[in-house]
Amino acid sequence: MAANVPTVKLNSGYDLPQIGYGTFGGADAPHLVHDAAKVALKEGYRHFDTAYLYKTERSLGDAIRGSGVPREEVFVTTKLWQTFKRPEHVRPACERSLQDLGFEYIDMYMFHWPMAWEFHGYDHEQIQVKDENNDIKCIDVPIIDTWREMEKLVKDGLVRSIGVSNFTIPMLEDLISKAEIPPAMNQIEIHPSLPQEEMVNWAKDHNIALTAYSPLGNPGFSWFASTGHSKTLEEPAVLKAAEKYGKTPVQVLINWGVARGYCVIPKSVTPERIKANIEYFKMDPEDVEEITKIGREHPVRTCDPVLMFGPSNDVFGEHKKKD
Template structure:
C-alpha cells in the first residue's frame, strides 16, 4: 500500500491526494482497462473518469475484477455539458453508475460551467464542434439535482470542475450543499495561486488535472519538466522531474490526477515525498510571471463558450 496522504473533504469523506486520471482513453478501452488494473496493483485508490471520456466501463471492469474493497476506493465521474437541464442529470448519472458497475460514486462533478442543448445520451451523438451554442442553464438548477443524488446516497460528495472564483461565489451563495472539490488545470506553468488560496479559505479542495502539463493537447510554448529549477530539485531528492512536479502539487495542499498507460510510470507517479517550502516556492515562481493555460473552452468550442478572462 502506498503512503499517499489524504485530505478530509467538507462532506466528511477522505480523498487520496494522488489519483489516477483516465482522460483520453475513449479510443482504447482495453488500454484503459489494463492501465487501471496496473494502477490498482500499484496501490492507487483514487480514480477519475467522466461520462464523456467513455472510460467508465473499462475502469469499472478493472475495479470489479480486482480484490480491492469498494469502500477503499474514491471514484470521481462527471456531468457533461449536454445534460445540465435538471431532467437529464439523474438519467445520465444512472448511466455512469451502470457503466462503472457501482451503487454510488464518491464524487460527482459538473464537468464545465457551460450548458448545451440536449441531443442524446448516446456517445455517438455527443461530439462537440467549434461553434457550440451555450444554452445558459443556471448552474444552481443543475446543482440542486446533484444535491438530490447526495440525499439519495448515490453520490457521497458533489463538486465542480473548471470553476472560477466568481462562479464559486455565486454557487456558494445559493446552494444547500457546498462543492467539496473544484477540479482545474494546475501545473508549474499554471500555478493558480489566487484560486488555490480562495478555495482553501472556503474549505473546497482543488484537484489538478494536467498536473504534468499538457503536451500534445495543443501546441505549448514551454516544456514543464525540463526547467533547470525542476531538474536541480529532482537531483536533490533523487526523484524524477515528474515526481517533483506532482509532489509540488500535493505539498501545496491539493490532489493531483496524472494519467499514464505505462506500468512503470503509473507506479512512479504514486510516490509521495515531503519537499522543503523553499523548493515548493521555487517551482511556483516558474509560472507566476507568465502563467500558461493549455485547456481553454473558448479555443475548443468557440468564443461563445468563453469562461476565463
C-alpha cells in the first residue's frame, strides 16, 4: 500500500509523491540498493530516483519488478549524463537506461547537469574522463538541441515526463522560451543551509516542480569541518522542531521540504530509517520559517560542480564571483 504522503501535480499531468527514495551512492553495493528498495516499496514508497551515473538502475528495476507493486503505481526518475548531450547520443543513452531498469518507459528523464562533455563511449569508465589538469572541459552543445531529442522520447512513448537538474532560473527561462514541451521538473540541491528561496518561488509561479537532492545537507561530508559551518542536522532550529514534534532531526528536514511544496529524496539502506523517512507530518509555518532562516544570509552548497568536475564547470557562476 502506498504511503499517505502529499503529491505534486506535474505540468505533464502526472502525480508525484513528495517523499521519494534516492539511490545515489549505491554503485559499490548493488545488492544493498536492491534490498533497500524492496523495503522502501513495502513501506509505501512510490517515488524512486536513480541515474545512469549511479549504476543503480538495474538493482532498482529488479526490486520494483519483483515487488508485486504494479509498474504504473511507481514513479521512477533517471538522468541523462553530460557525455550523452549530443543529439545522436540521447536516444541510445535512454534505451540503455530502459534496458537496465527493465521497463518499457521511464516516468521522468532529465538532464543530470546543464553542461555537455565530449563523448567517449557508454561504459561507466568513460563518462568522467578528466584531463591532466583534473578538469573536464565543456563542449558547445546547445541545451535546446538535446532537449529536442528528449521531446521525441516523450512523443515516441519511451518517456512520460522530461525535466532538468541543477538548472538556474536564467537557464530555465531560456529553455522554456524555445521548448515545445516545458520541463516538468528541476532537481536541485536544497536543504536549510541552501534554502533556494528564489528558485522555490519562481518554480511555483511557472508550474515547474522541484525535487530536493541532498535534503539533509550531506551530513556525511567532512567538507563542513573545513568551512566552519555546522551540520544542518545539528542546527538549533532543527533540534527545537524535532523536540516539539517528537520526531528526529532527519524527519524534520524531510517534512520541512514537503511543507515548502517540493519533493524530497532522502536515501538510506537501513530498514528502520527507510520506514522513518516516509513518515509525513504537518509543520507549523513559523517552524518552517525558522529553519529556512538558517541558510538565508550565508548559503552553503555541498555539491559544487567545480570541485567535482573541474574549473570549466562553473555553471552557477559562484567561483567567478569569488575571483
